[in-house]
Amino acid sequence: MQTYDVKKARRDLYAPRPGRFDLVDVPEMGFLAVDGHGDPNTSAAYREAVEALYVTSYAVRAVVREALGRVHTVAPLEGLWSAADWTVFRTREKAAWDWTMMIGQPDWVTAATVDEALARDRARQLPALGLVRLERFTEGRSAQVLHVGPYDDEGPVLQRLHEEFLPAHGLVPVGRHHEVYLSDARRTAPARLRTVLRQPVAPAP
Template sequence: MDKLDLAKAYKTYYTARTKPQIVEFEPISYVTIAGKGDPNGTTFANATEALYTVAYGVKGKCKKAEQDFTVPKLEGQWWVDGDPRTALEVPREQWHWKLLIRMPVFVTAELVEEARRGALVKKKELKVIADVGYETLHEGLCVQMLHVGPYATEPETLAQMEHFILKEQLSYRGLHHEIYLSDPRKIDPDKLKTILRYPVQAIEVVKG
């Protein structure tokens, strides 16, 4: 039985250049969980564990149905109250986030719900599993760039993206989106690779 590797099947989604580029995506489904607070805190850690628990539960059910897949990289959307691009300018305790793990097209909301219920039974102490859901996002046209280095230096990459967005006469249309290609527990911070992505749209030019 072949195992689906989403990173190989959707290379445009899981790869990016070290300079800004324009990409476009169709609607994509995920298991998700949302929260607020410092990403180094317990709430974030528990949410991540809950999300992976459900994702692997889905994988297990798919494997039994001979539709096995590799659970892909963790992703996150980030924002603060007000302008979503100012997250790095406020205390981390005020950050809102939504963690995501992409699902294959054959995974349904019903299957995710089954996996979520099963996970709640197996890990009764991890009550936040109840907050994991299934969601489809359509980001459409986006600007993305590969950030290499620690998360703290992301503003340098985001500045390049903003310059590119303005130069191309585009405007922001959605939340800051990150895909974590590296595991920070296993790699030097200077070598971390993260895809940074923003949904965008063309600026309407009013002609006189």
């Protein structure tokens, strides 16, 4: 039985070269998602959201294997980030951040699949379980780079993206800043963390 792994199937989106900005076209994809606000380092809501996403993703994988005979690797955690002023990401003013945390799902995962998975999870009484939803999300044309290092060192990279790369290519940011966490921060030294930084773009007016 072959295991589907989105990181291998879409290396263009999940395995960019470190330090180099690239333009990619991101198709519509399915995600489990939970919305929230505030500093991810201190917010209980953030921790609860991530816990609920992982628990549900593993339950979805079990449901799919039993119902369809298909096996997939649980995808990495991702986050959509926004604020009234994007410079708060450069300055790391985390209390001002709005976030949507997500875990990608294969195309064959349906709303009925997720409902069954959530029904299995309810006995665990996770605080954020009722906030988990399945949604389709399309980014389209985007600029991305692989950042290697601590999350708090992303500021200069984002500044280069917004003040150098995008203007040089006649582009402006649209939509929300997107991060894909390829490393497990609980088990990886900060200097070795690998994070895809992605920004949807459009031609400058």
